[in-house]
Each structure stands twice: as C-alpha cells, then as structure tokens.
Amino acid sequence: MTAKHIxxxxxxxxxxxxxxxxxxxxxPSTGQVTGTVDFASTEIVDDAVxxxxxxxxxxxxxxxxxxxxxxxAFRELVRGHTxxxxxxxxxxxxxxxxxxxxxxxxxxxxxxxxxxxxHLLKGGFSENVSTGVDSYSIRQPLGVVAGIxxxxxxxxxxxxxxxxxxxSGNAFILKPSExxxxxxxxLARLWAEAGLPDGVFNVVHGxxxxxxxxxxHPDVAAVSFVGSTPIARYVxxxxxxxxxxxxxxxxxxxxxxxxxxxxxxxxxDAAVSAGYGSAGERCMAISALVAVDPVGDALVEKIKxxxxxxxxxxxxxxxxEMGPLVTGPHRDKVASYLETGVAHGATLEIDGRDHPVTADxxxxxxxxxxxxxxxxxxxxxxxxxxxxxxxPVLSVVRAKSYADALSLVNGSPYGNGVAIFTNDGGAARRFxxxxxxxxxxxxxxxxxxxxxxxxxxxxxxxxxxTHVHGTEGVHFYTRGxxxxxxxxxxxxxxxxxxxxxxx
Ligand code: NAD
Numbered sequence: 001m002t003a004k005h006i007x008x009x010x011x012x013x014x015x016x017x018x019x020x021x022x023x024x025x026x027x028p029s030t031g032q033v034t035g036t037v038d039f040a041s042t043e044i045v046d047d048a049v050x051x052x053x054x055x056x057x058x059x060x061x062x063x064x065x066x067x068x069x070x071x072x073a074f075r076e077l078v079r080g081h082t083x084x085x086x087x088x089x090x091x092x093x094x095x096x097x098x099x100x101x102x103x104x105x106x107x108x109x110x111x112x113x114x115x116x117x118x119h120l121l122k123g124g125f126s127e128n129v130s131t132g133v134d135s136y137s138i139r140q141p142l143g144v145v146a147g148i149x150x151x152x153x154x155x156x157x158x159x160x161x162x163x164x165x166x167x168s169g170n171a172f173i174l175k176p177s178e179x180x181x182x183x184x185x186x187l188a189r190l191w192a193e194a195g196l197p198d199g200v201f202n203v204v205h206g207x208x209x210x211x212x213x214x215x216x217h218p219d220v221a222a223v224s225f226v227g228s229t230p231i232a233r234y235v236x237x238x239x240x241x242x243x244x245x246x247x248x249x250x251x252x253x254x255x256x257x258x259x260x261x262x263x264x265x266x267x268x269d270a271a272v273s274a275g276y277g278s279a280g281e282r283c284m285a286i287s288a289l290v291a292v293d294p295v296g297d298a299l300v301e302k303i304k305x306x307x308x309x310x311x312x313x314x315x316x317x318x319x320x321e322m323g324p325l326v327t328g329p330h331r332d333k334v335a336s337y338l339e340t341g342v343a344h345g346a347t348l349e350i351d352g353r354d355h356p357v358t359a360d361x362x363x364x365x366x367x368x369x370x371x372x373x374x375x376x377x378x379x380x381x382x383x384x385x386x387x388x389x390x391x392p393v394l395s396v397v398r399a400k401s402y403a404d405a406l407s408l409v410n411g412s413p414y415g416n417g418v419a420i421f422t423n424d425g426g427a428a429r430r431f432x433x434x435x436x437x438x439x440x441x442x443x444x445x446x447x448x449x450x451x452x453x454x455x456x457x458x459x460x461x462x463x464x465x466t467h468v469h470g471t472e473g474v475h476f477y478t479r480g481x482x483x484x485x486x487x488x489x490x491x492x493x494x495x496x497x498x499x500x501x502x503x
Contacts, residue, residue, distance in 0.1 A: 004035030012198025055199030107159030141169030334391030415458030
C-alpha cells in the first residue's frame with residue numbers, strides 16, 4: 001500500500017511546498033503507519049492568514065442569498081460524501097464505521113442550522129426613537145477566525161465551528177488534530193466544489209507551532225478551540241492576552257447518577273453505550289457511574305452481562321461495536337488506570353485487557369486495543385476518578401444518597417455533561433436545577449444539544465463566555481453594531497452642544 005501524504009489547503013488549493021517537519025498517521029486497528037502529515041511552520045500559517053484576510057474582504061460583503069446558496073450546496077455534497085468521510089475517520093481514528101457516519105450527521109446538522117443565517121443575523125429596528133430618528137442593530141463578521149480541534153471528532157467538531165463562522169461572513173482557518181487530518185481536506189474540497197471562494201476556508205496541519213502562530217497573529221480576530229483542559233486554558237490565556245475573542249472547550253469527567261427507583265436495565269444499557277461507545281474517547285462519554293444505595297451491586301452485574309457480549313474489532317468490520325484507541329501511548333495510559341485504580345482500593349470487575357479482539361486480518365494483532373473495563377468501589381480520591389481517562393474505563397462510585405451523588409457531581413472540577421437516571425420527575429427536576437454542569441440528560445446518557453442550541457460545559461470544561469453553535473455560535477463570530485439615523489427634515493437644523501436626549 002502506498003503511504004498517503006497529507007498537506008495544507010491554502011487559498012483554495014493544495015499546498016505544494018516541502019515541509020520541514022512531519023508527523024506519522026497510524027491505522028489504530030493494525031498499529032501500522034499509513035502516511036505522513038506536514039506540520040505548518042509560522043510562515044505557512046502566515047500565508048494562510050494572508051489568503052484568508054484577502055478572501056474575507058469580499059466574502060463579508062457577499063449577499064446573504066449567495067452565501068446561503070453555497071451553504072446549501074455544501075450541505076448536499078457532505079451528505080453525498082458521508083461514507084467517504086466516515087471511511088477516512090475510521091482509517092485514522094479507529095472508531096467503527098457507523099459511529100464515524102454518526103459524527104458526520106451531527107456535524108451536518110450544524111451546516112443545516114447555518115443555512116438559516118439570514119434569519120439568525122436579523123437585527124432589530126425601532127422607528128422614531130426620538131423625533132425623526134430611527135435606530136437599528138446589525139451584526140457583522142469579525143474577519144479571519146481560526147478553529148483548533150481534537151482527534152476524537154475529526155469531522156463533527158470542526159463542523160461545530162466553520163459553518164456558522166463562514167455563514168456569518170468570516171474566512172476560516174482550521175488546524176485539525178495531527179492524528180487524523182484527512183477528513184478536513186475532503187471537507188475543504190467539498191467547500192470548493194460548492195462554490196466557496198478561494199481563501200474563505202483554509203486548513204493548516206501541525207502541532208503547537210501552528211497553534212502558536214495562529215494565537216500570535218494580529219490578523220486572527222477569534223479562536224475556537226476544543227481539546228484537553230490544560231491546552232484549552234493555554235489557548236484562552238494566550239489568545240485573550242493578544243486581544244482575541246476565544247472560546248476554548250476543555251476536558252470532561254461526566255457522571256451518570258442512578259437513583260434507587262431507576263429502571264436498572266435502561267440504566268445499564270445507557271452506561272454501557274455511553275461508557276464504551278467510540279472506546280470512551282468522547283468528551284460526553286460517561287466515565288463515573290454514581291450508583292445510589294442500594295442499586296450498586298445489581299447495576300454492576302447488569303453491566304457485566306452486557307459487556308461480555310460486546311464485539312471489539314477493527315472499525316471497518318461490520319461486526320465491531322467498539323474499535324481500538326487512537327494511539328499506542330494513549331492505549332497504554334488508559335490501561336494504566338486499571339492498575340492505579342486497584343492500587344487505590346477499587347475492584348477490577350472487568351479487565352478490558354482480556355477482552356477478545358474479533359478480526360479476520362492477522363495485522364490486527366498489533367492494533368491499539370483495550371476492551372471495555374469496569375472498576376467498582378472507586379473512591380473520590382482515586383486517580384481513576386479524579387483524572388480524565390478518555391478511554392473505555394468506567395468507574396462505579398457508590399453514593400449513600402441523592403445529596404452525596406450531587407456533591408460528587410458538583411465537586412468535580414469539570415462541568416461538561418451529566419446524566420440522571422430515575423423515574424421520579426421531581427428528583428430529576430431538582431437535579432437539573434442543582435447540578436453545576438453545562439449539559440444535562442434526564443434518562444439520556446449523552447445529552448449533546450441539537451445544533452440550534454449551543455454546546456458547552458462549565459468550569460474547567462470551557463474557558464470563555466460563549467458556547468459553540470446555536471445562536472451563541474453566531475454571536476461569537478459576529479460583532480453587534482447599533483445605528484442611530486436621522487434623515488433631516490429640510491425645516492430642521494441648528495447647533496446643539498447638549499448631550500443627545502430624546503424628544
Ligand atoms: P489535545 O488538547 O491534545 O489537542 C487538541 C488540539 O490542540 C490539537 O489540534 C492539537 O494539535 C493541539 N495541541 C496539542 N498540544 C498542544 C500544545 N502544547 N500547544 C498548542 N496546541 C496543542 O486534545 P486531544 O487529545 O486531541 O483530544 C482529546 C481531548 O479533547 C479530551 O480532553 C476531550 O475531553 C477533549 N474534548 C473536549 C470536547 C468538549 O466539547 N469539551 C470535545 C471533544 C474533545
């Protein structure tokens with residue numbers, strides 16, 4: 001097989017230079033290197049910003065009618081290429097094909113939301129605010145904006161950002177994860193095919209060098225970031241210190257609280273789906289299962305029955321329900337929590353290192369595998385509980401009461417997602433009100449908001465004031481302006497040095 005070579009997309013075309021630095025791209029199901037990705041230098045990022053700056057001048061003035069025509073065309077093209085995008089994601093990330101197609105669908109919903117941009121940008125108008133004076137508000141694009149995205153959703157997370165940004169009249173520079181960079185280039189080609197002018201959407205690949213170049217460039221007005229908490233904090237602090245608007249979404253440790261009256265079969269199905277789907281590499285994955293007495297033992301038994309039936313294997317194999325982890329070092333780090341967890345007093349109920357891998361290809365022996373794992377009796381001081389593991393390790397924490405469960409949830413430094421399972425509407429309602437978390441599910445384990453609401457956590461899961469997509473996303477990528485206008489009556493006039501007051 002010929003190794004692929006992934007490079008930048010700047011000004012509507014593939015970059016043709018020779019990179020000074022490159023990274024390897026892996027197939028996580030075999031552990032083999034399948035290609036390389038060019039890493040952008042500061043100069044290459046400067047070229048992308050220059051192309052975007054030029055394009056933004058015209059794009060920001062392009063009519064809403066023309067912009068939406070291009071958005072609708074892009075939506076159709078992405079829909080038509082869903083399988084191709086999903087295949088690129090599976091090949092580099094490892095998630096199973098249906099899961100990869102699912103993330104493209106959720107990303108498409110944001111494109112569909114952005115197709116309504118004429119309505120979203122509508123301002124207000126007040127006639128005769130003072131005698132002969134009218135007032136109205138408009139929202140205008142920022143210019144050049146950038147998005148820096150993580151490995152776990154190589155299509156969906158960029159699509160949280162660029163549809164509203166571009167629809168609002170900005171030019172966009174995407175710096176995707178270097179671990180699975182291919183989907184971003186197919187998206188760039190689809191934009192070009194949809195008729196987006198050159199330079200409005202650009203992709204620079206790379207690492208900290210590219211990120212720092214974007215954060216320091218004076219012509220980048222705003223940065224959206226999604227990734228781990230330490231880097232989110234760094235991006236927020238560095239970007240805002242340079243006068244940029246920044247929304248930086250960080251890591252998570254999502255709890256699922258199971259109250260004694262819950263339907264335990266429903267709760268066990270949900271815990272397995274949300275804990276092990278995408279190998280736990282989802283920012284909304286459940287990683288702490290808070291079992292309120294006395295449901296713990298029964299819940300653990302039900303989870304064990306279900307996990308025993310899960311098929312782990314390559315994402316390209318239709319039998320697989322869960323794929324490998326993204327890299328070897330990440331797999332090793334996640335697996336290390338099984339030992340750390342036990343050393344801190346937990347019991348290892350399911351050891352994912354023993355889970356069979358179902359694969360026809362012998363090459364799968366070297367994949368980055370770790371099966372679904374379950375730690376029970378995890379205490380709040382256990383590293384398996386305090387750290388974001390970001391893998392298929394579910395920790396069961398026993399709580400004595402609703403109040404104990406709530407204090408665990410609110411004691412977490414993270415505040416991305418949370419779920420409560422109960423048949424008591426009053427308890428659920430109280431929990432929704434009392435939990436300090438950005439996205440809450442009631443008998444729904446992964447409460448990812450629809451595109452017309454906004455996605456974002458609280459506390460160390462988000463640095464900045466606005467969440468992504470929905471109206472908050474459109475506000476992030478635009479600036480408000482209020483106009484007060486008077487068309488003079490020929491009879492009116494005269495100097496007045498007093499402060500304007502209404503008459
Ligand atoms: P990461 O923080 O390692 O990388 C994210 C991006 O930052 C990548 O583009 C990467 O190239 C860049 N980056 C990495 N190190 C950097 C550095 N030192 N300086 C500047 N840039 C750097 O995250 P990841 O491993 O790709 O993704 C997993 C993380 O993302 C998890 O913590 C997960 O919770 C989080 N995540 C959060 C959300 C959310 O909505 N809150 C969504 C998806 C993923």
